[in-house]
Structures are given as structure tokens and as C-alpha cells.
Amino acid sequence: MAQVVVRNVSKVHIPLKGEPLLALHGVSFHVEDNEFFSIVGPSGCGKTTLLNLLAGFETPTRGELLVGGQTIREPGWERAVVFQEYALFPWYTVVQNIAYGLKRKRLPEAEQRDLTDHYIGLVGLRGFEKRYPRELSGGMRQRVSIARALAVKPSILLMDEPFASLDIQTREFMQDELLKIWQRERKTVIFVTHSIDEAIKLSDRVAIMTPRPGHIEEIKTVDSARPRDMTHAAMVQLAADVKRWLRQQLFESTPA
Amino acid sequence: MSRVELNASGTSRDLSAAARVAEDSAALAATLIPPPPPAWRRVANRLVHLWLLTLFLVVWELVSTLGVRINPQLDVMLPPPTAVFSAAQELMARGVLITHIADSLRRVLVAVGVGAILGIPLGLAMGWSAGFRASVDPLLEFIRPIPPLAWIPLSILWFGIGDTQNEYIIFLAAFFPIVLNAMAGARDVDTYLVRAGLSLGARRRDLFLTVVLPASLPNIFTGLRVGLGIGWMALVAGELVAAPTGLGFMINNARTLFRSDYILLGMVLIGILGLVLDFLMRQVSAIAMPWYRR
Ligand SMILES: Nc1ncnc2c1ncn2[C@@H]1O[C@H](COP(=O)(O)OP(=O)(O)O)[C@@H](O)[C@H]1O
Ligand SMILES: [Mg+2]
Numbered sequence: 001m002a003q004v005v006v007r008n009v010s011k012v013h014i015p016l017k018g019e020p021l022l023a024l025h026g027v028s029f030h031v032e033d034n035e036f037f038s039i040v041g042p043s044g045c046g047k048t049t050l051l052n053l054l055a056g057f058e059t060p061t062r063g064e065l066l067v068g069g070q071t072i073r074e075p076g077w078e079r080a081v082v083f084q085e086y087a088l089f090p091w092y093t094v095v096q097n098i099a100y101g102l103k104r105k106r107l108p109e110a111e112q113r114d115l116t117d118h119y120i121g122l123v124g125l126r127g128f129e130k131r132y133p134r135e136l137s138g139g140m141r142q143r144v145s146i147a148r149a150l151a152v153k154p155s156i157l158l159m160d161e162p163f164a165s166l167d168i169q170t171r172e173f174m175q176d177e178l179l180k181i182w183q184r185e186r187k188t189v190i191f192v193t194h195s196i197d198e199a200i201k202l203s204d205r206v207a208i209m210t211p212r213p214g215h216i217e218e219i220k221t222v223d224s225a226r227p228r229d230m231t232h233a234a235m236v237q238l239a240a241d242v243k244r245w246l247r248q249q250l251f252e253s254t255p256a
Numbered sequence: 257m258s259r260v261e262l263n264a265s266g267t268s269r270d271l272s273a274a275a276r277v278a279e280d281s282a283a284l285a286a287t288l289i290p291p292p293p294p295a296w297r298r299v300a301n302r303l304v305h306l307w308l309l310t311l312f313l314v315v316w317e318l319v320s321t322l323g324v325r326i327n328p329q330l331d332v333m334l335p336p337p338t339a340v341f342s343a344a345q346e347l348m349a350r351g352v353l354i355t356h357i358a359d360s361l362r363r364v365l366v367a368v369g370v371g372a373i374l375g376i377p378l379g380l381a382m383g384w385s386a387g388f389r390a391s392v393d394p395l396l397e398f399i400r401p402i403p404p405l406a407w408i409p410l411s412i413l414w415f416g417i418g419d420t421q422n423e424y425i426i427f428l429a430a431f432f433p434i435v436l437n438a439m440a441g442a443r444d445v446d447t448y449l450v451r452a453g454l455s456l457g458a459r460r461r462d463l464f465l466t467v468v469l470p471a472s473l474p475n476i477f478t479g480l481r482v483g484l485g486i487g488w489m490a491l492v493a494g495e496l497v498a499a500p501t502g503l504g505f506m507i508n509n510a511r512t513l514f515r516s517d518y519i520l521l522g523m524v525l526i527g528i529l530g531l532v533l534d535f536l537m538r539q540v541s542a543i544a545m546p547w548y549r550r
Contacts (some may be wrong), residue, residue, distance in 0.1 A: 057451050062439040075454040087452040091547045100466070101456035127279050132547040152456060 003188055004031040004054070004156065009215075010062035011049055023049040025213035027063070031188055036179075038191045038199035038206045039216075040183050040242075042250065046214025047192040048084060051160050054190060055081045067156065077101050080154035082162045086145045088133040094144050095129045096119065106240035119147035121179065139166045143174070150181060156188045163198065175202060179226060200235060201228050208242065210249050217249060285434060311335050332539035335517040343517040356522075360491055361529060365418060367426035367489045367494075368434075368480070375483070376476055382435070383442025386467055396435065404428045405493050411471040417498040429490035430483035437479025441472025474548055477541040481534055488530045503529075 011024040024044045031037040039047055052058045053065055065072045067079070075081075077123040080101070088097050095116055102112040123143035133141055142162060149157060161227055163171040179202060182189055193199050198205045206220045220227075220242060228235055320336035335343075347353040359483075384387040404425045415421040445468050453467045495504030503522045510518035541548075 025262060055455055056453070056545040057454070075451065077455065077457040079455065081452070081455045083448055083452060085448055087446075087459075089449060089452070089467065089470070091473075091545070100453075104457035104459075127282075132550060134547065148456070 003033040003035075003068055004190070005064075005066040006030065006054075007064050007066070008049075009050075009053065009060045009065060009115040011046070011053065011058070012061045013049070019025075021065075024060075025215055027214065027216055029216055029219060031190060032204075034152045034186045035186055035205065036182055036189045036191065036203045038193060038203040039209055040193055040196050040199045040206055040246075041209030041214070042246075043194055045209045045211035047194075047209060049214065050209075051081070051158050051190070051192055054156075054157055055079055065151055077105065077152040077156055077210040079156045080146050080149035080152050082142075082149045082157070084160040084162075084164070086133070086141045088141055088144055088148075090133050093130050093132055094125055094136070097133070097144055098148045098151050100148060105152060112240060115151050119151045122150075122181070123147045123174075139170050142166060146174070146178075153185070154187065156190065159189065161193055162191075163233055164194070165250055171198075176227065178202070183226075196246070197230055197239050200239050200242070201230050206242070208246060218245070260348040276369070308510050330428070332514060332516050335520060339517045340520045343515075343521045347518070347521070356503050356506045357525060357529070359419075359499075360504065360526075363422050363494065363502065364426055364484070364487045364491060364529075364533075366419075367423040368430045368484050370423070371427050371430040371434050371483055371487075372480060375431050375479070376438045379438025379440075379476075379479070380442045380464075380468065380472060383444075384437040389439070396432070400432050404490050405496075408493070408497055412498055419499075421498045422494040422502070425494035426490045428485045429493075430487040433482040433486060434476075434479040437475045438472060441475030442468050443473040444475075449475070453480065470545075473541075473545050477544070479539065481537050484533055484537060485530060486532075488526055491526060 006027055006029050009024055009027045010022065013021045013023050015021065027050065028190060039050065041047055049058075054072065056072045056079065057150065060190060067230065072079075079110045089100065092100065098119055099112050102115055107115070120129060125147070126141060128136065135146065136144070142165060146159075146162060149159075163174055166174060178189075184212055189204060191199070196206075202224055203222055206222060207216045208218045208220065209215065210217050220238075222234075222238065224234060230236070230239070262320055315348060316334075317336045317338060320330060320339075321333050323330045323334070344353065347356075378392070382392055407425060411421050411424050417425055449467050449471065450463060453463045458466060491502070492504040492507055495502040499505045503525055507519050507522035510516070510522070
């Protein structure tokens with residue numbers, strides 16, 4: 001059974017001023033259980049809009065989104081979100097931010113402590129437990145945000161350009177960690193990025209989005225074994241193909 | 257080069273090693289920062305900031321004591337600080353000054369306290385729910401411009417002569433800034449923080465206590481500080497008619513006695529009390545919001 005089904009979804013944004021904007025049009029795809037599914041596309045093509053619909057923050061103007069056969073109606077921890085802007089609570093320390101969802105799940109105190117501690121170690125923030133978000137670097141904030149989402153053990157992890165603001169070393173490290181967690185805990189990951197290399201490195205399948213209106217043009221399957229070496233000829237070739245194809249879609253098919 | 261390799265092929269051990277390095281460097285950082293200055297130095301540094309206030313007092317004293325030789329009326333028009341100080345000693349000795357101060361302080365605190373208890377929830381609810389705001393806003397904005405002084409006759413009919421009437425006038429002045437600031441705080445809560453809360457399983461009540469309230473705290477404290485300040489400004493109006501004590505009463509009473517030294521004393525004391533309460537309020541807000549950058 002396909003766990004996540006997106007069927008013919010369109011979304012119109014109505015800004016405070018100006019024309020309504022068709023952010024998504026006729027978007028359909030499905031994501032299997034435990035699949036690592038990426039969505040790539042240039043900025044402004046509607047990736048965050050799509051993720052907001054999947055999270056249940058907004059409702060589609062047309063079409064439907066289902067998880068396990070049920071329409072997505074509201075947000076919930078089964079679909080934890082890692083936000084592009086981190087969205088850490090400034091008034092909570094690192095530990096309190098990570099424990100936030102566990103408290104809402106009413107887990108026993110001891111279990112909360114163990115889980116929080118585990119994920120703090122995992123994202124390498126030991127020693128920073130009592131810091132407030134404003135006392136952390138951008139990369140550290142993003143890692144808190146990832147730990148906070150992982151800690152609630154969601155069956156689906158929605159990630160919006162989670163590594164975009166990290167330096168290359170930390171980014172590669174976090175990519176590897178994410179893959180390990182995904183392989184160990186078996187969860188569905190829907191991963192939004194604007195980096196084609198990142199999508200190919202991580203995903204089972206890569207959906208390629210084009211803008212105005214946001215639409216999924218093609219879904220590529222990447223079936224080489226992990227960990228993938230992005231300097232390997234086959235990977236380089238695949239990335240180059242996708243980039244050329246996307247460039248064509250974006251700049252060459254539309255008359256200037 | 258070797259560092260890049262280390263990180264690119266990183267395992268979780270790498271980052272815990274990094275955390276250990278961070279701890280060591282925290283210890284190193286502690287040895288590198290200059291030692292805190294001795295206590296007397298810190299006190300001295302603070303006292304230096306009082307130069308303008310000192311200058312103000314000195315100029316006032318000189319204008320009054322020298323000016324009186326040119327214009328004898330200045331004795332009544334502007335008594336010097338030293339005269340205000342002896343007035344304070346005199347009223348203190350008669351035992352009335354403490355009563356005036358304590359009564360006024362109590363009235364302002366009760367009025368602002370009630371303003372906070374009613375105003376903060378009302379403002380937060382208005383900020384949180386656009387529908388509620390749309391219905392309450394017209395009523396609030398209609399009452400807000402009415403001067404506290406205009407309420408005196410009616411409030412005496414309602415509450416009679418006494419503390420409640422005085423407090424009601426002060427409350428009217430303090431209430432609106434408290435409501436409006438709390439409302440601004442709750443309106444400006446970042447959408448993505450609300451969404452983060454919801455996607456981590458928060459219910460509406462959770463969300464209010466863990467997101468909306470803390471996000472509004474800086475504005476709430478601003479409202480309390482402004483409300484307290486305006487409460488002091490309304491003190492003389494509050495104690496104009498129906499009070500037998502208080503600094504506002506003292507000022508009004510001194511007017512009929514031509515005791516401008518008492519009037520100035522009342523003004524100075526209100527200034528000092530306002531200053532002290534605002535300082536305390538800032539301390540409370542720093543304790544309540546350790547995460548907030550000042
Ligand atoms: N709340 C909104 N109101 C109006 N327009 C919006 C809103 N959110 C997004 N948009 C518009 O929708 C388009 C897609 O935005 P978004 O989903 O954020 O793209 P991406 O995440 O791919 O960069 C953009 O043109 C953006 O300006
Ligand atoms: Mg986006």
C-alpha cells in the first residue's frame with residue numbers, strides 16, 4: 001500500500017494585495033512506506049507550499065492528500081516537520097525544545113529524558129543542552145530542529161531544505177546521519193531541497209518540480225546502493241542529466 | 257585537508273569529540289576573558305552615570321537660592337532642593353509622609369494589578385482571535401480616549417469616597433496600554449512557531465501556554481511598564497477629590513496652603529517611586545525571560 005498519496009492537487013495562494021497565485025497545479029505522486037522521496041526544484045516553485053499541505057497546515061484548493069488511505073486534515077506528530085527557518089521556540093533551551101513533542105505525547109519523564117539525551121548525542125549537541133536557540137549557530141539550530149522532529153518518532157518525516165544553511169562538512173555529515181537514522185528506524189522521508197546532488201545522494205526517487213505553476217514534471221528513480229559516492233561516474237552522469245533537463249525546462253522551453 | 261576528510265567520513269563519534277573540544281575550549285575561554293572588575297569599580301561606574309541628575313540638582317539649587325535675591329517670589333515659585341529635603345524631614349517627623357507614600361503606592365499597585373489581571377488575558381484573546389478582536393475593538397477604542405478625569409463624578413457615585421474610587425481612576429489610565437501591548441504580542445506570534453507546536457502534537461490549550469503566552473511576554477512586560485508609568489501619572493487625578501491621604505492628595509492640599517515645598521516634595525517622590533518600580537519591573541522581566549535579548 002502506498003502510504004502517502006497526492007492526487008491532482010492544486011493550491012491557490014491569495015495574497016493580501018495583488019492577484020491570486022496558482023502555486024501548485026495538478027500535482028500527483030505517491031510515496032511508498034519507508035521510502036526516501038525527494039522533491040527538487042528552483043526556489044519559488046512551490047516546494048514549501050506542497051510540504052505545508054502534507055503537514056496539514058493548509059488545505060488544498062483542489063485535489064486530495066492521503067496518508068494510509070485517510071485524508072490529511074490537521075498537523076500531528078506522525079508527520080513531524082523540519083522547517084526551513086528552524087522554528088525553534090526561543091524561550092526553551094535545547095533540551096526543552098527537543099522534549100517538547102515528547103511532553104505533548106505524555107511519555108513518562110524517564111523516557112522523555114532518555115530519548116532527549118539520545119537525540120542530543122546523535123546531533124552532536126552534548127554540552128549545549130542548556131543553551132537558548134539565540135546562543136547557537138545556524139547549523140546548531142538546524143540540528144536541534146532535526147532532533148526535535150526525530151524524537152517524536154514520526155512515521156513520516158517532512159523536511160524543508162533542512163541542510164541548506166549548513167557548511168559543506170556539516171551538511172555531508174548530517175546527510176550521512178539522516179541516512180543512518182532512516183535505515184535504522186525505517187520511516188518515510190519526504191525531503192525538499194533545491195540541490196539536485198543532495199537529492200540524488202539521498203533518495204530512492206527524486207521528483208523534479210518546475211515553477212509557474214508548481215508542477216511535478218518527472219520522477220527519477222535512483223537505484224544505486226548507499227552510501228553513494230557523488231564523485232562516482234554514474235552519479236555524476238545522473239546529476240548532470242537532471243541538471244541539463246531542468247535547465248531546458250526552465251529556460252529553453254519558454255520563449256523569451 | 258585532513259579536517260575535511262575527517263568530517264566527510266564522519267561518524268557520531270566525530271561530533272562527540274567535537275563536543276569535548278568545545279568543553280575544553282569553554283574552559284580556555286574562561287581563562288581568556290578579563291577578570292570582572294572589583295565591586296567598588298562597578299559601583300563607581302554606575303555613579304558616574306548620575307552626573308546629569310547631579311548637575312540638574314545643583315543648577316536647581318543655585319537658581320533658587322541666588323534667584324531669590326533678585327526676585328523674592330522665587331521663594332514660593334521654586335523652592336530649592338534643600339527646602340524640599342527639609343519639608344520631607346518635617347513631614348516625616350510628623351509621621352504623615354510614610355502614610356502618604358504607602359497609600360499611594362498601594363493604590364497604584366492595586367490599580368495596575370487589576371489592570372494586568374483583566375487586561376493581559378483580554379489583550380491576548382484579542383490578539384489570538386481575529387473574530388473576538390473585531391467585536392471588542394470598537395468598544396475598547398470608544399472608551400479609551402475618555403480622560404480619567406472625566407470619570408471622577410460618576411466614579412464617586414458608583415464607589416463613594418475612598419480607595420476604590422481612587423484606584424478606579426488609576427486603573428482606567430493603566431488598563432489600555434496593558435491590553436493593547438498584550439494584543440500586539442499575541443498578534444505577532446510567528447506562524448511557523450504555531451505550526452511547529454501543532455505538528456509536535458500541541459492542542460490549542462498547550463499552544464496558548466507554550467507558544468502564544470511566552471511569545472507575547474516581551475510585549476506584556478512593555479505594557480505593564482507603560483501602564484505603571486501612566487498609573488503614576490494619573491495619581492493626582494485619582495486622589496483629587498475622594499482621598500484623605502496619598503501623594504496626590506498631599507499635592508492638592510499643599511496648593512490650598514501655598515506650600516510649594518510640599519508640592520515639589522510630592523512630585524519628586526512620585527518620580528522616585530516610578531523610577532524604583534520601573535527598575536523592579538525590568539528585573540522581574542529579566543528573570544521571567546532569560547531567553548530574551550535586552
Ligand atoms: N502565503 C502565501 N501567500 C501568497 N503567496 C505565497 C504564499 N506562500 C507562498 N507563496 C508564493 O507561492 C510560490 C511558491 O512558494 P513556496 O512554496 O514557498 O516555494 P519554494 O518553497 O519552492 O521556494 C511563490 O511564488 C510564493 O511567492
Ligand atoms: Mg521553501
